[in-house]
Every structure is written in C-alpha cells, then in structure tokens.
Amino acid sequence: MSTHPDPRARLAGGLLFWYAVLGGAIAWALHLLTGWGIDELACAAGSEAVGPVPLRTALSATVVLPALATVGALLAATLLWRRTTHVVTDGEDRPVGRSRLLALVGIWSNLLFLTIIVLGGIALLVLPPCQR
C-alpha cells in the first residue's frame, strides 16, 4: 500500500471515485439521448439506416456501450467499497466515511441504471425500430 500517492495518482483516484459514483447516471443519460435521438430522427426521415450503418446496429451501440460503461462504474464502486472496508480511522477526520457512503450509493445506483439500460435493450430486441 502506497501511503502517499503523487498528485497524478491522486487526480486519477479522485476521477475514478466520481466515475464510480456517477458513471452509470451519465451513461444512462447518453443512452437515452442518443437512442431516442437516432431512432426518432431516422424514422422521421423515413429511413432504416444512419448513414452506412443499419438503424438497428446503431441503436444496439447506444445500448451496449453505455451498458458496458455502467458495468465499469459498478466495478469501480465495488473496488471503492472494498478499499474502504478495513481502514482504521486514526483518530480525526479520515475521509473514509464519506467515501463509503458514496461507494454504496454508487453500487446501487449503477445497478439501477444498468437495469434501465438493459430494459431498453430488451425492447430493442422485440420491437421493430420504427413501429408507431
């Protein structure tokens, strides 16, 4: 265990922390915007393709990529949780309490967002993209 990480490691750690907490939420937002936007616009234009890519493939990407990103965030949150499990709080303010709370929030919220994205993926499997 390195006790005094250099500033770059700290920056990376801090970013990883926020990815663990909010990654799922952001991935879901992107999924919703791109998925809805592409479907809506392509169908309004009356075509089943986005440029060279078939519409269904493009839509799958808007489901699969955010889902993977969310899984990543879930793993990061789990890591954060485990890394803060057996920390002795040496007296005063060690920030583990805050990190643990947000790790837990991260784990559960990433699960929620993953579920939403996966539900969207299931819809993509059963519904033709442009059916009204």
Added chain:
Amino acid sequence: MSTTAAPAPGASRGDLARLERHWGETPSVRSWLTTVDHKRIGRRYLVTAGLFFALAGLSALAMRTQLARPEAGMLSPEEYNQLFTMHGTTMIFLFATPMLFGFGNVLVPLMIGSRDMAFPKLNALGYWVFLFSGLFMWASLPFGAAPNNGWFAYVPLSDEQHNPGLHMDVYSLGLLFLGVATTAGSINFIVTALKLRAPGMSLNRVPLFVWAIVATGFMVIFALPALNVDNAMLFLDRRFGTHFFDPEAGGNVLLWQHLFWIFGHPDVYIIVMPALGIVSAVLPAFTRRGVVGYPLVVLAIVSISIISFGVWVHHMFATGLPQLSYSFFSAASTIITIPSGIQIFAWLATMMLGRLVLRVPLLFVIGFIVTFVLGGLTGAMFALTAFDQQVTDSYFVVAHFHYVLIGGAVFPMLAGIYFWLPKITGRMYHEGLGRWAFWLVFVGMHVTFFPMHLYGLFGMPRRVYTYRSEAGWDGWNLVSTVGSYVLALGLLLVLVGVVHAIRRGRPAPPDPWGGDTLDWSTDSPPKPYNFPVLPRVRSLHPNWDGPSRESMATGAEPDRVLADGRRTLRTSELDGRRERAVEMPEPSFQPLVLALAMLTFFTALLLAWYPVAAGAAATVAVTLAVWLWPPRRPDTEVGVSA
C-alpha cells in the same frame, strides 16, 4: 439522546456582546426592507407562500361551489377558466416550491451549523422577486386578464390567434420573472450546503433534509431552463410574430409540450422531494431513532433526481413517437418507482423499529404516507396505456395528482409547520387544536378527492365549468364540495393554531422534541448569528452525541466563535474540513431595488412600453454593477507587486 439542551456556555460574555453588535438588527422599517438574515427571509417565504395558498385555495372553493350542483350559474365559463388556471399555476409555482424554499431558508444554515446562506443578499433578492412575480400574476385577475389556459398552457390554445388579450402574456412573463427567484434560490442552497457546513460534517453526516434540498436545487438548475425557453418562445410568438409553435410556418405545437414536460416531470419531484426531506427530518424526533437505512435514502434522493429527467415522454401518450424510443423512456418510468419505494419502506421501518411519540407532526407524517401511497397506486394504473387513454383528461387525473400533491407536499409541510413552529417563533402550539386540524384536513381531503376517482371513471371531464344532471354525477360532486369545505375548515384551524401559538403559546425550550439535528442545539428562536460557537460535528446525529454538543460548550475554540465581524466558516466540499473564515454581507437596499427594477421591466414588457423596459433593464445592470463592485483596499492587502 438528551431531551433538554442547555444554551451553550461556550462563548464568553464579551464574545456574545460582539456577535450581537455585528449581527443584531433593531426592528425598524429600514431593517425590514434591507435584512439579509436567512431566518427572517425564510419566515417571509413561508408567510407569503401561505398567502398564495390561501388565494389558490379560495379559487378552488369557488370552483367547488360552482360544481356542487349541476348547471349552476355562479361562475361564467371565462371566470371558471381563469380560476382553475390561477389555482393550478399558483399551487404549483407560487405555493409549493416557495413554501419549501421557505423551510430550506430557515433550516439549511441551522442544520449544517452555519451563520447564514452562502449569498445572503441574493437570498433577499430571491424573496422580493418571488413576492413581486406572484403579485404580478394575481394583479391580472381583477382586470379579467388572468391566465386562462390551464396550468400547462398548451399551444395552439394559448397562442395569440386562439387566445387574444393579455392572459397568456401574464402567464409567460410571470413565470419567467419567478424563474429568477427559483434559480437564485437553488444556486444558493447548493453552494451553501457545499461550502458552509460546520467543520466535521462530511457528506455522510449531512441531514437528509439538506440532501433533499440540494437535489432539488440541482433539478431546478437543469429543468427550469426548459420552461423558460418555452415561455420565452410563447411570448415571442404571441407578441412579436415568431413562429415557433405555428405549423403553418414550419413551427410545431409539440415543441411546447416536449419542453414543458422536460421541465414538468422533474417539477413533480422538485415539489415532492423537499417535502419528503421534511418527513425524514421529523421522523427521528418522534420515533427516537435515526431514519433506517440512511445511505439508501441518500441513494433514493440522488437517483430520483437524475431519473426524473428521463420520464417526460410519458405525459404525451397520444403523440405518435416510435414505440421503441417510447420504451426507452418507459424503462426509466418503471425503475423510478424503486427508489421511491425505498424511501417509503425506510420510513415504515423507522416507525416499526422506533418508539412512536404521537404528536401532531407525526400524525401529519402518517397522513402523508397513507395519502401519498394511494396517489402512487393510481399513478401506477396510468402505466397501463389502455387505462391511461381511457381516463386522460377526466376527473380521475385530478384526483390522482391531488393525492400526490396534497399527500406528498401539503401534509409534510403541515408536519413541518407544527414541528418547527417552536424553533421559528419560540412558542409551543396547542396540541388539541392541532389534532382537530389534522383530522379535519385528513378527512376533508379524502372526502373531497376520493369521489373524483369515481366520477372521473364515470366520464366527467376535467376543466368543465358545469355539467348536466342527466350524467348522474351530481351526488358525488356534492360530496366533493362538502369535503372541500371541511378541508378548508381544517386549514383554517392550522392558521388559528399558528396565531394562537404566537400570541398565547408557552415559551419553547431550545429542543422541545429531542431532535437529532443541529437546529435543535441552538436557542428557540435562534439568535441572529444562529450559533454562539459554530459546532464541530462528529456524527450524523450531532444533537444526540456528546462530543458534538461539547464542541459548542466547554469544547469551544476561539476559531469557531469568530466574534469580530460578520463571519462564518467555510469548509471543504466533500469532507467538511475547515478552510477559512469568510465575511458575510451587511444588510442592504440593493436586493429590493433590483427586484423593483425587474418588476418594472416585466410590467413594461407586458404593457408594451418598450422604452420603459429598456430603462428598467439598464437599472438592473447598474444596480448589479454597484452591488458587486469590489471594495477598495490598500495595495498591500490586495497583493499588487507594482
């Protein structure tokens, strides 16, 4: 868990005198117009929002009186339109959110152990703007020019061609004006909670009410712009002949609906979320334990505020989106019920595991749970598309959203009023009077709105000023009307209770309930500087743990007294580590002047006095420039090399 809190003897008498000199305000007209004290501003928010509630409630009574019998002639259709629009618009915009902001204003600094909000002058501005925009909208009613298009003002019915006159100009300008106050308030809450928490209050020790207010603030910041853009376009379409919503010239009416609900759906949570925060704040005192599953409730607050942005499409069933993109949104609408459920179960578990103390605030919390859950049930029924299309625009919908809004906002607010009345006024309320009020409100509410489900299902449409008796809706309508009078009587009793407490109530101790948060560790009512010694927080329930309380008494340190000057502590964002003491602004006329200039601006726009509007805009700019002008300091102090 101590139940009596002695005033902290941590600061010396000299310190107290100096604090009083820097923060104290002598009552005078001047101080009334210039104050920046968050407690006074918060109190004003509460009273003013209460006034608007009364106005909107009286409109509702007028409507119910008209609807008591078939083919009654008390109100004309035009009057009825204005009444239901003003009722809905006022309840949503001028009552619910400002009332909760009032609670937030009084409580956030007290709960986080700070001496004021982060931007006290902005706070004062927010209040004045709220007051003026409310008056701006209501002033149109005596002229017969009040908004008349329903609270969501769908185009094309709200455009110039179909709705001439000032009605909808009042609506769009009034809401834009009000938006200034709501945005300013939200930013203030967020920054206050991020930067002014007492040292030691890391995020895992932040009271749930504060979490809820901050989440609300974020929702406002990202949702309100959609409404503002919408209203700006509506005003431009109506007044200056643009074509955003005009299909003849390339516009689209659905644009209004999309933008409106991008705002409108989060707005349901903007209204309900802080109210749920009140519930989480009230429960610990009357169950003698912390809310069960604190991290899960935080999770619920955070995830609801995010997901609420992804469900707007479900307000627009009949608009012909591709089913697939529709289901992306339905997935969110389905999942958002999970965090909502988590909160309900957390409260139920808290009540099961705790020792219940059945005082009036707890009664209202129980009333809230019952009503809100019923509203949620009818909400779940809408998820069935076929059912939704059947009851859309019937009284069933009116019943549903009143269960959600009265259950989810009004009951918690009433709980909050009784709960914090001792803190705010320093007086205890009359328990018996409070119980009567509760039962009247509770019974009145259900007698009014439950029958609406029925006659909604029997086909009575909403927004009709009368109906024929052949339809067979008369009996239930009469029941509703009787119920609404009972409800009004109950609310009147609440008012009587408050006035009685202020006039006759016995003096309240600092902590009458044995509450867990910092607001209960200071005087009732608090001194202008809130805390003689700013606390050093060591747990989630600082008022229940010895060391945190000690830190304000014998454990006081001079750098938490900060008696020379108007000062409070700034701490770090996540872990609440001490950063430095910051200066707080003095009372000032600037907020009032700025708000008056804005009022002039919007009034001039409404009446098409454009040169006046330009003058008012210039006044706004000048006032702001003066407001923010940097104080002059010696070069050595600001740090200039040359």
Added chain:
Amino acid sequence: MSGSMTAATGTEALTTEMPVGRSTGWWGMVMFVATEATLFACLLGSYFYLRFQYGPTWPPPGITEPTLLRPLVMTAVLLPSSLPVIWAEHGIRRGERWRLRAGLATTLVLGATFLALQASEYTEKLREFTMTTNAYGSLFYVITGFHGLHVLIGLTMISWLLAASLRGGSFGSHRHDRVRNVAIYWHFVDVVWAAILFTIYLSPRL
C-alpha cells in the same frame, strides 16, 4: 504504469477529496453557467426538433443556406478572445496589474468586433428574411440574438472589471475572485458560440 495504477486505486488516492477548496463565488458562477448552458441546449434542441419535423428542404424554400465566410471570421475573432482573459487572470494572480488591464482591454476589442460583425450580418440577412418570416427565421434570430446578448453582457462585465482595475485597490494576488468568475462566464459565451456555429451554419450543409 502498473505502479501508478495501484497508486491510483489505493485507498489513499481513491479517497482524495476532489473538488476541494473552491470559493463560494466560484461555485455560484459555475452553477449559473450550468443553468445557462441548459438554456442554450434547449434552444439548440428546439432548432433540431423543428428542423427534422419540417422535412427535407432546410432552410425552407425562399431562404438560402447561410454563407460560411462571415461566421468563420466571427469565430476566429471570438474563440481566441478567451486567451487574453486567461493571460490576464494569470497575471493578476501574480499581482501584475498591467497584465490584467491589457488582457481585458484586448478581449473588449475582440468582443466588440464580434458584435459589429454580427450587426453587419443582420443588416444583410434582414433584407432576405426576418424573425416573422417562418420558423427558420425565428430560430435564426432568436438563437443568434440571444447569444449576442450574452456577448454584450460578457463585455459589460469585462468593462466593469477593467474600470475596477483602473481604480486600483480592487484586485491583486490575494483578491481575484471576480476576475475568475468573469473569466468563467466569458469562456462559456465562447464555447456556446462554437455550438451555435455548428448548429446554425454548419449543420444545414450536412
């Protein structure tokens, strides 16, 4: 590499407090910019919504595609105008007041040039179509006009800073919160222009 990986995922690094130490003013401005950015997002979203609901010919018949030369010049004037602000801010942090003054003045000139160019564009376009011609006209003038208004507000803020800095005793290495906040606003106004350039001028050609 793997060493820094473990360092970054260690307890110590993961619990780094970030963001930290910002002032209340900074947060206030960032939140304000966030809500303003959402406002522009709604406007630009409305543009695309109306455009795709309208049909294949966009801009509607009777209005020619926007020409690119002038907007590109405007971009070349506005986007770099952030640099003097950055330079000025760095200067005042070191207590060098002349840099603050010079930087702000430069930005002022660039911003004013942008507005002048926009005015000349309007005079030309207004002969072709106006805000009331059709929805395209409404979108064009409202979006660019609203942004122009923001540039004007930004310029007012910069002149105000400049005036305060000319007086002396206002800013220095210990006091530069206001400079910082105005800088954030100005950068925002710049970035929004890039989004508008893409939406209004470039996207019809796609």
